[in-house]
Amino acid sequence: MRARAGGIAALVLGAALWCAAPVSAAPTEGVHRTTITASERSEALRFWTDARLRSARDLDAPVASSAPHTSSGLTGRQAAPGSGEEVRVAPLPAPRVAATAPAPSLAASNPAPWTGGGLISTTAGKVFFQNAGGGTFACSATVANADNKSLVLTAGHCVVDAGTGEVYRNWVFIPGYANGNRPYGTFTASSLFHLDQYVSTAGNANYDLAFARLAPLNGRSLGDTVGAQGIAFNSATGREVHSFGYGGSAAEGNGERLNHCSGVEYPDAGREGSTMWGIDCVQTGGSSGGGFLADFDTASGGGYLVGNISVSAGSSEYHPVLGNEALDLYRRAGAA
Template identity: 65%
Template sequence: MKRTAAYLGALTLAATAWTVGTAHAAPPPSGTTTSSGSVERTTFSTAQQDKAISFWTPERLSAAKDVSSLTPAQAAGTAANTRGARAGSAADPAGPEVSVPPAAAPASPTRTSSGAVSPLSSPTAWTGGGLIATTAGKVFFQNAAGGTYACSATVANSDNKSVVLTAGHCVVDASTGEVYQNWVFIPGYANGNRPYGTFAARSLFHDDQYVSTGGNANWDYGFAAVGTVNGSTLVDTVGAQGIAFNSATGQHVHSFGYGGSDAEGNGERLNHCEGDEFADAGRADSTMWGIDCVQTGGSSGGGFLASFDSSAGSGYLVGNISVSSGSNEYHPVLGNSALSVYQQAGAA
């Protein structure tokens, strides 16, 4: 079913700068990075967070490039992905299942459909409202060369009420270890609107195994702990999806993201896929699982949810959109290593 693999966000980001108009925006100073076990944390000062919020004007949001799929090397494609499928990249050992339940939003958005859904083989606009309409959103960030880019992310319930799950490649360049700057999350993003405000990253977290393997997609997850808006935390503002670690695979799952194709609304609306998971058989060391559906560039980092209640729009995050091939999209499994990254993000 899967023959060649392409990272939805494996870009040579440092080589391409996207600017607004003719003015090139100088990259901001880097955050402070510390390590704890295999968890890498990059912390941004209050001044850097304020700068990030000011940086993302409507014009810059519009000009940001959706993180897209193929580099020239990947276009050639092999069963072993050209980035990161290195020998000896062991799978995350299994552990006991750990789950955190969803948190309801203060006020649920009005539904615009009956909530009835059918298995999809191509993404369609999500019109079901519910908790996913407030907890899914877009990520915007800048790289060292001044380029501006967009991904997707989802609010995950946590102790500090401030955590979002996204892809590792939406947090750090695995080829260089560069952690991205001016990083913000806009929950409920739609057509340039920010209905709940802009939340700047206080800290970004990724698994060092993602960088040390040169970008092995098995470790392609990242978390952000964001600041407040008008004194309210992210979860108190929009609610949160549940999240599960070491959960069963082969489940019926739903994925959500802001794909950048014309058919997906050019990154301006939330799209939806669903299907029964199957193992990634196209990469020798892959521990990823996926479905028969593909969301395009910009959907990177969007959530895969199991036990999803379509009428309520809520479920449990079991991964994030990472890799696509043919008509399939895949997510890394959230195991013990991801749990460690999440726990540090939730304590930040």
């Protein structure tokens, strides 16, 4: 994500439908899919040597135009206007979950190393990609449960240049990344999905989300290898959430470790038209795309994705809302 200024979006919420199993695909408009060929995936694996991983630049999010207010008329747990029925997809346990330890105690605006182990330690990971100019960059992402057991949620600006429409190449995801290690291997993207509105609006952060469909590795899907977090659409806002990312500052381990924040989210009232929600914490460049989770169990490391780190402003980081447009994107990606 960011860091200096950015924003994460909000959740649009409603109530009702509980869906314990992944939902099936449905036709949708407003979705842009980029397909990566087998030869391109092989090239991506060759491209990402250890040296290139170390030299990749932590991607900064677009700068927010103004600092948000941390209070408004919207308080407490409530549904966003115009949201649809809630859809929840339960987490998928990992085949082997890392040993757990007591979760760290965090102060506001103070990301700290995640030492609690559990499902988040296998399903959070680092993204690497290359732009048209040859630059190499790093973001964060989280495995989301889906029919194909092969999806990660990340930020739109970690998939496509909103100013040009250029979709990035040599896109890979390393689950459980830590200090240059690839404990579960390197998964290559077979398809990248972003919202058309993100490009047509030249990067409106309300649409700054994307999904990547990862190809199997050694005959196994991503989900069957590391498990998957649950994901919720049109869910309630104004509750406690946890965010995870690979921030690139020295205090965050220079992008080499997973960091964690938590807090009760509030609406982004500082920018006109924003539907994003955030917490009092700021993770720096490289954390873009990292997951925001609600109903997070610090003992098991599992919860429900409700957004991704998008941008930050002042002492706040924000996530875009996972509403009906995000649900359409997810359904298309989950059927790929």
